[in-house]
Amino acid sequence: MPFDSFHGMLFSGKWVADWLEGLGQLTLLARDTVKSVFTFKVAWKDLLYQVYFVGVKSQSVVLITGAFTGMVLAAQTYIQFHKVKMDTATLAVVSVSMCSELGPVLTGLMVAGRVGAAIAAELGTMRVTEQIDALRTLATHPVDYLIVPRLLALHVALPLLTAESIVIGIASGYLVGVYLYGIDSTYIWYNMLKYTGDSDVAAGLIKAFVFGGIVAIIGCYKGMSCGEGAEGVGRATTEAVVYSSITILITNFFLTLTLGKILHTV
Amino acid sequence: MIEVRNLEKSFGSHKVLEGVSFTIHKGESVVIMGRSGGGKSVLLKHLIALLKPDSGQVLIEGENIVPMDERQLLRVRHKFGMLFQGAALFDSMTVSENIAFPFRRDRTLPEDEIARRVAHVLELVELPGIESKNPSELSGGMRKRVGLARAIVYEPQIVLYDEPTTGLDPVVSDSIDKLILRVRDRLDVTSVVVTHDMRSARRLGQRILMLHERKIYATGTAEEIFTSKDPIVKQFVEGISDPIPEGTPTSL
Numbered sequence: 001m002p003f004d005s006f007h008g009m010l011f012s013g014k015w016v017a018d019w020l021e022g023l024g025q026l027t028l029l030a031r032d033t034v035k036s037v038f039t040f041k042v043a044w045k046d047l048l049y050q051v052y053f054v055g056v057k058s059q060s061v062v063l064i065t066g067a068f069t070g071m072v073l074a075a076q077t078y079i080q081f082h083k084v085k086m087d088t089a090t091l092a093v094v095s096v097s098m099c100s101e102l103g104p105v106l107t108g109l110m111v112a113g114r115v116g117a118a119i120a121a122e123l124g125t126m127r128v129t130e131q132i133d134a135l136r137t138l139a140t141h142p143v144d145y146l147i148v149p150r151l152l153a154l155h156v157a158l159p160l161l162t163a164e165s166i167v168i169g170i171a172s173g174y175l176v177g178v179y180l181y182g183i184d185s186t187y188i189w190y191n192m193l194k195y196t197g198d199s200d201v202a203a204g205l206i207k208a209f210v211f212g213g214i215v216a217i218i219g220c221y222k223g224m225s226c227g228e229g230a231e232g233v234g235r236a237t238t239e240a241v242v243y244s245s246i247t248i249l250i251t252n253f254f255l256t257l258t259l260g261k262i263l264h265t266v
Numbered sequence: 267m268i269e270v271r272n273l274e275k276s277f278g279s280h281k282v283l284e285g286v287s288f289t290i291h292k293g294e295s296v297v298i299m300g301r302s303g304g305g306k307s308v309l310l311k312h313l314i315a316l317l318k319p320d321s322g323q324v325l326i327e328g329e330n331i332v333p334m335d336e337r338q339l340l341r342v343r344h345k346f347g348m349l350f351q352g353a354a355l356f357d358s359m360t361v362s363e364n365i366a367f368p369f370r371r372d373r374t375l376p377e378d379e380i381a382r383r384v385a386h387v388l389e390l391v392e393l394p395g396i397e398s399k400n401p402s403e404l405s406g407g408m409r410k411r412v413g414l415a416r417a418i419v420y421e422p423q424i425v426l427y428d429e430p431t432t433g434l435d436p437v438v439s440d441s442i443d444k445l446i447l448r449v450r451d452r453l454d455v456t457s458v459v460v461t462h463d464m465r466s467a468r469r470l471g472q473r474i475l476m477l478h479e480r481k482i483y484a485t486g487t488a489e490e491i492f493t494s495k496d497p498i499v500k501q502f503v504e505g506i507s508d509p510i511p512e513g514t515p516t517s518l
Contacts, residue, residue, distance in 0.1 A: 126356075133316050134354035138368045138416070139343040141336055145371070 026221050032143045033151055033217065040144045042152065050153030054115050055160060061110050062161045063168050069102055070094055070169030074176040078183070087177075088187035092195035094173035099200040100207075103166040104158075105252050108211035111158060112244035116219040119150055120240035123223025124233040132224065142224065151216040158212035159205045166204060199263035207255050211248050218244045267292040267456055268313060268424065273322035275308060282308050284480040286322070292423075295450055295457040297471030297488075299464075301502065304477050306460040307351070307428050313458065314346050314426060315339050326424075347417030347455075351429040353409040355401040355416070361388075362397035365416045387415045390452070391445060407438035411445065418449055425449065427459040431466050443469050464503060468492060476502065 077093045123146060126132050132142050170192070177183045219240045226236030268290040275283040282305040290296050300306050311317040312324055315331045323330045331342050355364050362384050363370075369380045388394050391411040401409060410430060417425055430446060431439035443466050450457050459470050467474060467488070474491045476484040476499060484491060484499050492503055 129352060129357075130350045130354040131356055133311075134348070134350060134356070134416075136316060136336075136339075137314055137343055137346060137348040138371070138420075139340045140368075140371050141340060143336075 022225075025225065026217065029143070029147070029221050029224070030217050033147050033220075036141070036143050036148050037152065040141075040148060042148055046145075046149040047152055050149045051157055053118075054111070054150075054153045055157035058111055058114055058157070058161055059164075061114055062107050062165050065106050065110050066098070066103065066165030066168040067172040069106055069165075070098060070172035071176045073097060073102070073169070074173035075180075078177060078181050082181075087181070087183045088191050089195070090177045090181075090183060091170065091173055091188045091192040094177075095170050095192045095196040096200050098166045098169040098173075099196060099204045101204075101252070101256070103169060104162045104204045104207035104211060105248065107158065107162045107165045107208060108215065108248045108252075109245050111154070111161065111211075112215045112219075112248060113241055115154065116215045116240045116244045117237045119216070119219030120223040120226070120237045121233060123220060124226035124236040127224060127226055128228060128233060146224075147216070147220045150220060151213060154212035154216040155209055156212075158215070159208040162204055162208035166201075199259075203256075203259040203263055206259060207252060210251060210255060214247050214251065215244050218247065267294075267327060268458070269323075269325040269328075270309075270312070271323040271325070273309070273312060273324070274320045275305070275312070275317065276320055281480055283312075283319070286477075286480075286482055288475055288482055288485065290456060290458060292456055293454060295459070295470060295472045297459045297461060297467045297474045298477060299460075299462055299467050299474060299502070300477035302462060305480060306462075306477055309477065310426055310428055310458065310460045313424075314343060314348060344420070345423045346426060347420060347422035347424070348426040349410065349413045349417050349428065349430055351432060353401075353413035355404075355409055355412060357401050359401075360397065361393075361399050361401070361404070361412050364401070364412060365419050367416065368420050383419060384415075387419045388412075390418070390449070391415045392441075407434050407442065410434070410442055414442075414445065414449065418453060418455075421453060422455065424456045424458070427457065427461075429461055429463075430459065431461065431463045436465075439463065439466065446470055464492075464505065478502075 073094045074090055078087060078090045081087055081090055081093075123132070126146075132146075135142055135145060174185075174188065177188050178185045222236040222240040222243070226232045270289075271287050273283050273286040274281075286309060298306050298309060308317060312319055315324070315334065319332060322332070324332055326342055326345065329342070331339060334342065355361075356367065359367070362381075365384045365387060366380045369375050369383070375383075384397060385394070388396065391414055393408060393411050393415070396404075396408070396412075401412070404412065414430075427446060430442050434442065446457065446459065447470065449455065457470070459466070461467055461470075471488045474484075474486060474488055475482050476491065478484075478498060484494065484496060486494070491499060494500060494503070
């Protein structure tokens with residue numbers, strides 16, 4: 001973009017208008033999707049395929065992320081806690097962090113990168129090759145056929161992937177603490193159970209459920225509204241990942257505050 | 267059956283259609299022709315509400331479809347079949363799954379009946395036995411035939427064709443034209459064909475509408491259009507780029 005037009009756009013407020021318009025369209029799409037979830041009969045075959053694609057195919061990336069996050073967290077915590085003779089609390093820190101923050105956030109980001117990009121690219125390609133228009137001419141609502149199965153699949157798969165990531169993260173942290181740093185296995189395990197509450201696990205899974213919706217809706221919106229040609233699909237894919245990731249991080253902060261209040265007072 | 271009243275459409279500051287009005291009667295075969303980028307496909311997409319006009323009305327059997335939302339339009343679209351310029355086959359499905367798509371969504375027919383109808387419609391488009399092939403294995407002409415099979419399997423009342431012969435060699439184009447005529451006669455459908463292929467226009471159009479400078483510039487039977495003395499119609503029909511005025515010196 002030439003500097004003059006960029007400068008003009010920046011100060012004309014056009015980008016604010018575009019951003020607000022995009023936000024409005026995204027909200028309308030989310031509204032249509034929620035309405036469709038409660039009124040439209042989902043094809044189980046489509047839903048199961050999406051759960052397979054989102055869940056099973058994301059195993060490796062989620063497991064590797066969870067394992068190495070648990071390990072590095074255990075190592076860092078041990079190094080600091082060892083100074084104040086709190087070695088046996090190492091796994092408790094790993095566990096609480098993995099359950100309530102790192103598990104859902106890192107899984108959400110990884111799935112945003114893998115699945116959000118794939119959704120935007122697939123739907124974007126369908127749009128530029130007129131396949132979405134073809135769907136409409138065949139009396140099929142694109143929201144019912146394309147978005148609802150993906151949204152439900154992500155709502156189901158992301159909490160499951162997060163649970164997996166949490167388990168593998170804690171297990172890896174345990175191995176590092178016990179076998180690498182020689183912490184007593186009984187105390188480290190006991191403290192982990194003592195300080196990890198049900199509310200931490202619940203918070204993590206609720207967050208994962210919300211992040212699943214964010215990845216699905218933003219990925220689908222970017223795909224369905226993508227520009228023409230290969231450049232349009234490329235841009236939609238990039239924006240789907242960037243916007244999903246940023247939204248996950250921002251939402252996580254507010255969810256932490258809200259869920260902290262709700263779950264710890266119940 | 268289809269009535270368009272004062273249709274206006276712009277993309278940004280670029281006006282594509284301006285005060286377009288016409289009527290298409292039941293069972294009629296109408297060709298919309300005009301120059302590339304002149305708004306023919308845009309006009310066709312308005313007939314099935316894939317695009318919304320800035321102003322004007324599109325009436326299908328007396329019902330204005332412009333104010334309808336996407337869900338209300340599903341009912342109206344059951345009356346239509348559409349063949350897209352690039353066929354727009356679902357590339358993640360086989361030929362059979364593509365054609366059976368509307369039935370599988372409706373879930374009203376048993377599988378053996380769906381298979382029978384798919385085989386029947388593939389025979390109609392002269393491609394029997396290719397049910398299990400993927401769209402990527404098909405040639406351009408075959409893709410268009412499968413696209414047409416998908417469009418007519420529901421036995422719609424109106425079939426829209428967006429540039430059905432573009433990008434095909436003359437022999438395949440001829441076979442697609444014959445296929446469109448056969449579909450029209452056998453299923454007794456109303457056909458609207460958008461094309462800039464003059465041979466196709468002459469064969470397929472009982473009536474021709476010529477879109478020029480955002481408006482319906484000329485309308486008439488194929489014979490009237492092809493023998494027209496109007497300089498713009500004549501120039502388009504004969505395929506002459508800007509005519510050189512008489513007396514202009516040339517170097518050749």
